[in-house]
Structure formats: structure tokens, C-alpha cells
Amino acid sequence: MASKVLYSVRGPVPRKRDDFEDVLEERRKSSDLRYALKCYTPAVYRNLVPCKAGVLKTLVLQSEAVRYVIEQVAAETGETWEAVQDEASQVLEEMAHRQQLSTIRFFAFTLSKAFKALYRSVRVNEDGVQRLQQAIQEHPVVLLPSHRSYMDFLMMSYLLFTYDLALPVIAAGMDFMSMKFVGEMLRMSGAFFIRRSFGGDKLYWAVFSEYVKTMLRNGYAPLEFFLEGTRSRTAKSLTPKTGLLNIAMEPFFKGEVFDVNLVPVSISYERILEESLYARELLGVPKPKESTSGLLKARRILSEDFGTMHVYFGAPVSVRSLSQGHIGRSQYNLVPRHIPQRPAADTQAFVNDVAFHLVRLQEENMVLKPWALISTLLLQNPNGMELSTLIQQADWLRGLALSFGAFLDWPGEMVSKVISSSLAVHRNLVCVSGGRVRLLVPEVSGAECGAEEAEFNRAVSVLSCASYRNQALHIFVRPALLAVSMRSTESCRRDEIYNCFNILRNIFSNEFILCPGASVQDFEEACHLLVKCGALRELQQEVVMSSSGQTTLSFLCSLLEPFLQSYQVVCRYLCEDTQEDLPEKNFVPAVRNFALRLILAGSLSCYEALSSDLQKNALAALVRLNAVKQIKNSDQVILKINKTAVNSLEDTLGGKIPTQKPVLARL
Amino acid sequence: MASNTDISEHQRSARRRLRIIAGHLQRSEQDGAAALSAQECKAETPRPSAAKGTAVPKRRQEIMKWNGWGYSDSRFLFNKKGQAEFTGRRYRLSGLILPSLKDWFEGTFGANLQHKTPATASLSVSAVPPPNLNELLVEELKAAGVALSSNPEDRVFRSHGHCLHEIFALREGRIGRIPDMVVWPSCHDDVVKIVELASKHNVCLIPYGGGTSVSSALECPPEETRSIVSIDTSQMNRILWIDEKNLTAHVEAGIIGQDLERQLNESGYCTGHEPDSMEFSTLGGWVATRASGMKKNIYGNIEDLVVHIKMATPRGVIEKSCQGPRMSTGPDIHHFILGSEGTLGVVTEVTMKIRPIPEYQKYGSIVFPNFQQGVACLREVAKQRCAPASIRLMDNEQFQFGHALKPQVSSIFTSFLDGLKKFYITKFKGFDPHHLCVATLLFEGDREKVLQHEKQVYDIAAKFGGLAAGEDNGQRGYMLTFVIAYLRDLGMDYYVIGESFETSVPWDRVLDLCRNVKERIVRECKDRGVQFPPLSTCRVTQTYDAGACVYFYFAFNYRGLSEPIHVYEQVEHAAREEILANGGSLSHHHGVGKLRKEWMRESVSSVGLGMLKAVKDYVDPNNIFGNRNLL
Numbered sequence A: 001m002a003s004k005v006l007y008s009v010r011g012p013v014p015r016k017r018d019d020f021e022d023v024l025e026e027r028r029k030s031s032d033l034r035y036a037l038k039c040y041t042p043a044v045y046r047n048l049v050p051c052k053a054g055v056l057k058t059l060v061l062q063s064e065a066v067r068y069v070i071e072q073v074a075a076e077t078g079e080t081w082e083a084v085q086d087e088a089s090q091v092l093e094e095m096a097h098r099q100q101l102s103t104i105r106f107f108a109f110t111l112s113k114a115f116k117a118l119y120r121s122v123r124v125n126e127d128g129v130q131r132l133q134q135a136i137q138e139h140p141v142v143l144l145p146s147h148r149s150y151m152d153f154l155m156m157s158y159l160l161f162t163y164d165l166a167l168p169v170i171a172a173g174m175d176f177m178s179m180k181f182v183g184e185m186l187r188m189s190g191a192f193f194i195r196r197s198f199g200g201d202k203l204y205w206a207v208f209s210e211y212v213k214t215m216l217r218n219g220y221a222p223l224e225f226f227l228e229g230t231r232s233r234t235a236k237s238l239t240p241k242t243g244l245l246n247i248a249m250e251p252f253f254k255g256e257v258f259d260v261n262l263v264p265v266s267i268s269y270e271r272i273l274e275e276s277l278y279a280r281e282l283l284g285v286p287k288p289k290e291s292t293s294g295l296l297k298a299r300r301i302l303s304e305d306f307g308t309m310h311v312y313f314g315a316p317v318s319v320r321s322l323s324q325g326h327i328g329r330s331q332y333n334l335v336p337r338h339i340p341q342r343p344a345a346d347t348q349a350f351v352n353d354v355a356f357h358l359v360r361l362q363e364e365n366m367v368l369k370p371w372a373l374i375s376t377l378l379l380q381n382p383n384g385m386e387l388s389t390l391i392q393q394a395d396w397l398r399g400l401a402l403s404f405g406a407f408l409d410w411p412g413e414m415v416s417k418v419i420s421s422s423l424a425v426h427r428n429l430v431c432v433s434g435g436r437v438r439l440l441v442p443e444v445s446g447a448e449c450g451a452e453e454a455e456f457n458r459a460v461s462v463l464s465c466a467s468y469r470n471q472a473l474h475i476f477v478r479p480a481l482l483a484v485s486m487r488s489t490e491s492c493r494r495d496e497i498y499n500c501f502n503i504l505r506n507i508f509s510n511e512f513i514l515c516p517g518a519s520v521q522d523f524e525e526a527c528h529l530l531v532k533c534g535a536l537r538e539l540q541q542e543v544v545m546s547s548s549g550q551t552t553l554s555f556l557c558s559l560l561e562p563f564l565q566s567y568q569v570v571c572r573y574l575c576e577d578t579q580e581d582l583p584e585k586n587f588v589p590a591v592r593n594f595a596l597r598l599i600l601a602g603s604l605s606c607y608e609a610l611s612s613d614l615q616k617n618a619l620a621a622l623v624r625l626n627a628v629k630q631i632k633n634s635d636q637v638i639l640k641i642n643k644t645a646v647n648s649l650e651d652t653l654g655g656k657i658p659t660q661k662p663v664l665a666r667l
Numbered sequence B: 001m002a003s004n005t006d007i008s009e010h011q012r013s014a015r016r017r018l019r020i021i022a023g024h025l026q027r028s029e030q031d032g033a034a035a036l037s038a039q040e041c042k043a044e045t046p047r048p049s050a051a052k053g054t055a056v057p058k059r060r061q062e063i064m065k066w067n068g069w070g071y072s073d074s075r076f077l078f079n080k081k082g083q084a085e086f087t088g089r090r091y092r093l094s095g096l097i098l099p100s101l102k103d104w105f106e107g108t109f110g111a112n113l114q115h116k117t118p119a120t121a122s123l124s125v126s127a128v129p130p131p132n133l134n135e136l137l138v139e140e141l142k143a144a145g146v147a148l149s150s151n152p153e154d155r156v157f158r159s160h161g162h163c164l165h166e167i168f169a170l171r172e173g174r175i176g177r178i179p180d181m182v183v184w185p186s187c188h189d190d191v192v193k194i195v196e197l198a199s200k201h202n203v204c205l206i207p208y209g210g211g212t213s214v215s216s217a218l219e220c221p222p223e224e225t226r227s228i229v230s231i232d233t234s235q236m237n238r239i240l241w242i243d244e245k246n247l248t249a250h251v252e253a254g255i256i257g258q259d260l261e262r263q264l265n266e267s268g269y270c271t272g273h274e275p276d277s278m279e280f281s282t283l284g285g286w287v288a289t290r291a292s293g294m295k296k297n298i299y300g301n302i303e304d305l306v307v308h309i310k311m312a313t314p315r316g317v318i319e320k321s322c323q324g325p326r327m328s329t330g331p332d333i334h335h336f337i338l339g340s341e342g343t344l345g346v347v348t349e350v351t352m353k354i355r356p357i358p359e360y361q362k363y364g365s366i367v368f369p370n371f372q373q374g375v376a377c378l379r380e381v382a383k384q385r386c387a388p389a390s391i392r393l394m395d396n397e398q399f400q401f402g403h404a405l406k407p408q409v410s411s412i413f414t415s416f417l418d419g420l421k422k423f424y425i426t427k428f429k430g431f432d433p434h435h436l437c438v439a440t441l442l443f444e445g446d447r448e449k450v451l452q453h454e455k456q457v458y459d460i461a462a463k464f465g466g467l468a469a470g471e472d473n474g475q476r477g478y479m480l481t482f483v484i485a486y487l488r489d490l491g492m493d494y495y496v497i498g499e500s501f502e503t504s505v506p507w508d509r510v511l512d513l514c515r516n517v518k519e520r521i522v523r524e525c526k527d528r529g530v531q532f533p534p535l536s537t538c539r540v541t542q543t544y545d546a547g548a549c550v551y552f553y554f555a556f557n558y559r560g561l562s563e564p565i566h567v568y569e570q571v572e573h574a575a576r577e578e579i580l581a582n583g584g585s586l587s588h589h590h591g592v593g594k595l596r597k598e599w600m601r602e603s604v605s606s607v608g609l610g611m612l613k614a615v616k617d618y619v620d621p622n623n624i625f626g627n628r629n630l631l
């Protein structure tokens, strides 16, 4: 499996990370206007073929690749060549960016104002910026920021402008185009727009991929897109999409460029702008259409405190080095390179591995604030905690996180101080009263509001809080899966534990970033970390909990509990509460209802089960594990449920591990 | 048949042709043109003597270097004043000072004239392992009257080609496995006899032509335990007949390029086959490696030039029964021979196409603003099928290198230099000297057509931003191809090692391949601890309908490296991988030898390799031709 070589189990030495500088510091001292109008002369790609945005379109339309597909489409549809070309030209018109420096300067000015109002500081690793500057000159660069907020790409362009780096062109979803003005503004700052789905549309695909590749090949500008495809509403990294990455890597595969530098960028927020918006969305309050007025309403939030933001530019990853030994580029020798070809299965698998690898790199450099640990603890104590207990446990958890390699931004040594400052930033989510800390549930206005709405309000709090816990999940997820496996198997035998680990890992592979095919590595990493922190001892064929390991292991089990329970709720719903055929579109509302009923009846206390994200991930897992089949009808998708399979999965989640021949060979 | 009258009738054009060759290759004129010998060779009758007036004697050591390129009297050196000069009297550059070479050399490689790495002065006979002779074979060969020797010098001379590692080892006085004996057949029948006896006594035979191989093809396999006999074909060097009605010549395979051309010229003809190694490489060697000449656009590559081939193998003699210009008789058996690299037998005689010496020859050059434009122009020229006899496009580094080889004073060069200066000021404006590149051209034919052709090419060039840059510039470019091989020896005197390698590639990938390979070289050098950026440069040397031949030069300063040759080989290996990954071929004309055989399967598929093996197994089941090339 390709993945084996891409990732290595991290050794005991934590990787060295760069220091941060606050970009707002300078902004608070000097004129924003002068800054926005500063002389901007970025270093560019050394083989740059300079060209204007308009010429770019011509290049794309006249490229062999696009002409080839135009010809093909014309032949298939019977339309004239000119008509199809017109169509292509329109597609391009709709897609293309119109970056201009004046717009960037406008943003530089206004965003300076906004950022200063929103954030205490915006901290950037300047060594990463240096590396990026080098990388941009050497080879075409692809910037891959994590995506948690609309702020992400505004911030990216802002920073690149600030550091005098080449401004990126950014792949954005079409949703923005419904906001006429904002859409056009973004277009002028370098965004280009892609339809969310264009399945079989050859022409669209050809124009789109050629547009992207032309920019890359010519070193026109750094290309920026979000591997996760969309903003993560849960602050967990999303399973990466590979379409664009594949396009971005193809010029290397086909020898059109010597190399491509992939630069993962981790953007971490102490407090997310969209915090409660996301929670509501996950609970089925429809997301406000991305309209200009909606964004304007956001003005209100300018008066709030969103703490510190960290942007970490990771080390450039060379596609050439990654491909070494994985991709035989000579496979492209026998067909003219402009003829579109579906990537071979091994190429696809490779790109997928790379995508996961990059998302993990993003995760690794995410900066965690104390709040991520505090919210983790608060969620495990739904009735609140004594402040002193919280302080004590947070300190303990900090140690654990650090030993697992977390990138913690822990300002100062006085734990109590750190905690109270953290609680202050998040005072909309928690309150401290009478020495106890607990989640804040928004007051329900009006007496007539029902129990349902009360529970929903509570859920909003829980999910908001969970999104901060999720920021830290990637640190704990592997050891946590191991902890749960040990609990379920009640065994010390390495092979049995691994067997269970593997099953759980498989179930949760839509939920967490678990690289395909890297089960053994993950297991070993988990063992390594738990041994390192003193919770486990590893013997020849056994993994044994050490005397002091109980706290750690049960903490880790609790961490996964909401996920185990939510998946179980989905399974129960499918087994108990529905026919064998369920229209897919009914799935989420129905499960939500089911969960809500359980909560109201007092038999479920896991509010996260109401989250559509978890529900969808659970469904995806069930489909992947063949417990549910998706049948496409003329107008809808029907879920065919294999109740026996779902039932057994539910058992597994509940801790009954199916006895299987342990896969010894793989250990 | 060539008669004496024919010869005299062609006297005039022959002289012209000689002048032409002298244009890039100036030798002291040898008096007494060699008479054509149509003598029969029968092993039992008095032996035919090799053609007189051959440029390379049987005892090569008399005039050639034992551990470097070419004639002993010709070499580059830095004189006491630190200026580069080229010694001897054979070439147009001979005896001239090259004032800018030092700066270029030091600047490009970070080399320093203080840091010398001189070669072992002379061959130490004691370093040569004693021969492992098969006494019975020796007896029988002697009885058959075949010339032979086991003299250490003779053997060392036939133990190598001109790969970097081979020359480097010799310079250090290291001698590995070498032939145990050298034999000099003087005709086809001699070869047949030798092959027969070798099979009988189970010794290993390695054909040796001009020794210019750059693929480790001549290296003796170290694991070979049998006695190794080098068959030096140099004494089979006669033109046996010329057929003017069909324009063919029947020639013994050991003739070297310059002799063949000179002798044909004397009859008013030429083959037009001019590989850069033509001073020393042989007809048999060309056939055995599928060689390519600079003027293939008019005359074709070796496979286009041969009409008939005779080869002696352990199974017997292989040849066709007629000289029909094309046949449909199954796969062309010539193609088993062409490129067989001495693994199947010895090519002994070849019937080759000849052409009347062209009436007129004209050099030319074009400057392009950058390499891309240059390639685009060559592509267009190929598309319109109007390529001159030769057209070569140098990248910017080679353009600069060419400048470094400007001689100080010489009537021929001064005018050109002045011209160039003026040219710089008037026309190069707008051309970035760090991007521009030059194409050199050679036109041949009758005068009017050449001029017409020239215009056509320059018109195309203009469309790609190319400016005509003068005849001299072009001529100089071609002249340099013969002395450039001497430069490596100079580099090796000062810690600089290098080599060239080539490929062929479809047009649409030329640019990508050139860029990626050059960059790969730079990167690999850096990764392997080479202290100074290497010279990594290329040129497009041949155009075809569907692609081009690209030639790379790669050299670096190895100071500070403990195993320079190993590093060199790793980088070359990486460069070849890069070529293959970018759609280039394993070789356009240098062949596979032992250097590139690890990629044969990938290149021709398992079935393809199996086919070749099957042929080898049939023709030479006991691996008498055991040089282990190719397969």
C-alpha cells in the first residue's frame, strides 16, 4: 500500500515548530492606508510566463486540451464547433478570477480594520512565510489551508499581501456568486468559482482543469484551495476531496513542471466567527443563504472578542519527492498529454493518500488553545465542574496533550490565570458561578416554549462547545481508539486488541482523519503514545495497562463516547424505527427526531447525537460497510437497510466485538 | 566500378570536398591518395595489406592517447600565463590561445588552476594483469596467419571506450579486466576463421572498431573467466568497390569515418554519414550501434544508408542474397544486426549508399530570444520538412560556452568576432544574453537550391523571433564539435568531470524534457554533496517528423567528494530515469551497451527482450560474443 511509505510513526521527539509573530502589532502602530498602498513587489516563480488575467482565458480556450474536448462534445451532440466553443467561453467567464491589485489594496485596508476589531492578535510563523517565499520562486505552489471559517481565505490573501508574497488565486464554491457584490469583490481579489457539482459535464471539467493547470504550469500565481472542500462545521478536519489535488498534481505527473510544492496551512481560531451558526446548522436550522445582507449582519460581531488567531505555514511538500517510487510517470508516455484520461487506480490511490497526508500535516500544526482542553473536560462533565477541579484536570490534560505532541499555545505558567482568561473569551458558552463552571444554555424567552426547544438550546451549547473539543481530537483519536478497544476486548492480547482497533478505525474512518491503509501504523502510534505517557506497558504479545493508566484510559474512552453513542443511535433508529426502505432525504430529520425523543424520554443524554454531521458520517460508514445500500431511483435515493448487519454493528459499538480471526499477519 | 578515369574526372569536386571537411576538421594533408583496392581476400592466398594512408595506425599507441581522447599531440592546457591553448597542428583551433576559457572554466565550475589532478603520465606495464591465453587457439591462429598480440599496451588500448569512468580509471593508472589478446583480421575470411576457432576453443570474442563507444560496450565483463580476444577490425579498411550506376560502395567494416569520406571524395563521392566521432569510429561500429550522423537529414542514419551487410557469427555468415533497395521478406534481418553491439558476430563488409559530393555548402546560424522559441522554430522546420543537412539548437549555457572558446587571433575569427560585437549592439538589443540561444545550420546541395533553402529556413526562423547571426558563427559551432571531446581531458586535469548523453523524444515533450532533466541534474548534484552547481546543458541536435534528438552535457567540480565517479554515475542514472519519465527514449544513437541495459526491459517490454534473447540464443548459443551488452 502506498500509504505505508508516506507516513512514518512519529518518534518520541516532538517535531520542532516555529515561533509566531503578531501581524496586527504593526497594524496597530502605523497607518492602515499607507500599509494598503505600500509598494508591493512580490518575488515570483523563476520560470514565470507573465500574462494578464484576460490572456489566461485565451490560453485556456485555445489550449489543445480544451479544443480537443470541444471537438468531442460537438461530435457527440451535433452542435457546431462554434456553439460549443461559446459554451466553453461562458463557462470560463463564469469561472475566471479577475484579480486586480486595487481590490487587494481595498481589502488590505478594510480587513486591517476588521481584524483589529475582531482579534487580539493574528499570529503567523514567519519562518514558514520565508519557506513559502523560497518555494514560490522554485516551483509552482499550491496553498492548502484548513477551512473552518469564511475568514480563512480573506486572511490568506491578507497575509500574503502583508508579507509581499505572490497573491494566490483561490478556488471558491459557486455559492458565493449568489451574493452579487461580495462575489465580484472576491473575484477581483483572486477567487475563481467552481460549480459544486458538474458530474458528467466533460466540457466543464475540461475548461476547469485546464484553467487551473495553465495557471500552475505558467507559475501564474500560487493556487489555493481547500482540501476539505468546504468549511468544517465541527472544527474536525473533513475527509479530503481529491479532485482538485489531482488536477494540481497532474502537471508534475505529465512532466509539464519539474515539481509542485504543496504547502499545508493550518489556521486555528480561538473563537470561530460562525460558532453558533454552525451549531444551528448541524441541528437542522437551515443555514442562511450566503447572501450579502447576511454577511452585513455580521457587523454586529465586530464588537466581540474572538481572541487570537494562529496561521502556521507548513513546510512545502514536494510532489516529486512524494511520488518517488509510487508513480511511474512514464505511464503518460503513450498518449498525447492533452487528451483527458481518467487517472489510473494506483494514481488515484496515491493522490488520496497524499490528500490524507496533507490534512494530517494541517492537523499537526493546528495551534490548540487551553479552551480546547477545557471544553473537552466540560463536555465530559455535563453538570459542570468545580473551578478548582477544572484547573487541576486541565493541567493534567495539558501534560497528556503535550506528551502526545499537541501544539499548545499555553500563555503563561499560572494555570488558574490561563483558565480564567480562556473562560472570559468564551463567556457566551460558559459561566462561572459559585465556584462552579458549567455550560451556558441560552435563556429561552417566553414561558410557553416547550421542552423540545429547551433541549435544542442545550444542544446548541453542547455542539458549540464540542466544536472546540474537536480541535483537539486529532491529538487523542488514535490512543482513544486503542483505549476503547482495550475496554471492549477486556483482553491484553495485542492481536485481539488490534483486531478491535481495526474494526473501530474502519467504522470511524469518515469521522476522523485516519489515513487509508495505515491501520498498523495508527495502532503502533497509539501504543507508542500511551506507553510514552505511562498509561501502558508493551510486552511481547501483550499490551497492559499500567497501574497509573486508569485515568488516562478512561478519559480517552469518554472522549469517544459521544461518537460511539451517536452512531449507536443511528443504528437503533435504522433497526427499530424505520422500514427497510428509507428515502435518503428523510434520513437526517428522522434520526434527529428519534434522538430527540430519546433525549426527552431521558434515555439519552448525548446531545451530539442530534448533529447532522455525525448522523451523515454514521450513514456513510454503514454504506461503506454494506449495512445500508443506496439505491438510486428516478428522483431520489432510497436507503435499503440490512437490519442484521446494522444490528451487529450496533453491538460492536456497544462493546461487543465480533470474534474474528485476528489479523496477525498485519501486525 | 570505379576506374582511374572516373577518379580523375572527379578530381575537382574531390578537392572541393576536402576543403569542406577541412572546414571543421583540419588535418595535415596526406599525400598520395589511397588507391582503391578491389583485391580478393582469401585466407590462404597472400594477405591483402590494409589500405595505405589510414589516419589511425595498427599500433594506435603511436599517435593516440592511452588515457584520454584523440591524438596525443592535440590537447588543451593552461599555459604558464594561465591562458588556455590547444596544442598540435591538426585542427583549426590548434596552436591558438583561448583567452576567455579560463574565466569561463573557473566561473562555471568554481575550479581553480591551482588545484590540479594530473593523470598518470604513462601506462605502467606492471599494472597490467598477465594475459590468460588459450594456447591452442593461439597456435591455430598463428598457423592461419592471423596477426595477433598480447602486448600489454595493445590490450589496454582495446579494453575501453570513452565513458567517463573508463577514462578516469586509466588516468589513475587503474587497469581492470582487459582482453587477453588482440587479433587483427585483414578480411572477411579471416574473421570467419577467427570466429570458428573461438567457438572451437570456447573463448570470448569482443569486436573492436574505433573504440569510441560511450556505453561501456567495450568493457570486458569482469566475471568472464574464459580468455577474452579483442577483434580489432582496423585492418579491414578498404573500399572494395564503387558502383556508380546504383550509387553504392562496398566497404570493409573496419574503415574509419575520415578515411572512408576522404577516399570516397577522391572519387567524387561521399556517404554523408558524419557522426561527431567520425575521425575514429568505424563503419562496423556504426552498424553495431545504430549510429547517427550529423547530416542525416539529407543522407539518413546508418540504417537508411546500408544496402547490404555481411556478418560472421558462430552459426555462420548472415547476409541477404541481393541488393534490392527494399524488401518485404519478413522482419528485416538487417535490424537484428543493426544495434547488435557486438553480441552476435562481427560485421565484416557493408554495401553503403553513396552520393556525389555536393556542389555547394553553406553554414549559417540563428539567434533566438530563448530556447522555447528556438524549439518552436525547429519544430516548424521539421513540419515543413525543410531541415538543412544539419540544424542544431544550443541552449543558453552552451551559447555561453561557445563564447568561452573564442580564439585570440586568427584571420578567420577576428572578422567574426567584430561582427558579433556589432551584432550584439545592433540586434541583440531586447535579447536577454542570459536567455538567448543559437541554432547552427549547415546547408548542402547545388548553389541555387541551397540559397533558396536558406531563405526558407530563415523566413521560418523570423516567425519565431530568430535573427540570422552569420555564417562564421555556424561554421565555428561545427568545428568545435571535433575539439570538444578534448576538453573533457582538460577538465579532468582540474577536478572537473563530465559526460554527454542523449535521447530522442516527441516534439511536444522536448521543452519539458530538457528543463526537467537539466534541473534533475542540478538537484541530484546538490543532494549528493557536489559543492558547486554543475554545468547542465543541452542541445537539440536532430529533427525528425515526429520528434527530436536531444543531447545533454553534464559536468561538475568534484573537489571535496571522496567518490566522484560514484556520484557522477548516480546523477547520470537519475538523469536517465528522468528522461524515461518524460517520454524520452533510452538512447537515440549511443546505444545501450552495459551502461543502460538495466532499462532494456522497461524500454522494449518483456516480450521484446525475449525476442532479442531468442535471437542471441540461436545465433550464439555458447555466448562466444560475450561482451554482455544489451541483454
Ligand SMILES: Cc1cc2nc3c(=O)[nH]c(=O)nc-3n(C[C@H](O)[C@H](O)[C@H](O)COP(=O)(O)OP(=O)(O)OC[C@H]3O[C@@H](n4cnc5c(N)ncnc54)[C@H](O)[C@@H]3O)c2cc1C
Pocket (backbone or CB within 6 Å): B161, B162, B206, B207, B208, B209, B210, B211, B212, B213, B214, B217, B218, B233, B253, B254, B274, B275, B276, B277, B280, B281, B282, B283, B284, B285, B286, B287, B288, B289, B290, B291, B292, B293, B294, B341, B342, B343, B345, B346, B347, B348, B485, B589, B590, B591, B627, B629
Ligand atoms: C566524441 C564522441 C562523439 C560521438 N558522436 C557520435 C555521433 O555523432 N553519432 C553516433 O551515432 N555516435 C557517436 N558517438 C558514439 C560512438 O562513436 C558510436 O557508437 C560509434 O558508432 C562507435 O563506433 P566504433 O567504431 O568506435 O565502435 P567501438 O566503440 O569500437 O564499438 C562499439 C560497439 O560496437 C561493437 N562493434 C564494433 N565494431 C564492430 C563490428 N565490426 N562488428 C560487430 N560489432 C562491432 C563493439 O563490440 C562495441 O560493442 C560518439 C562518441 C564520442 C566519444
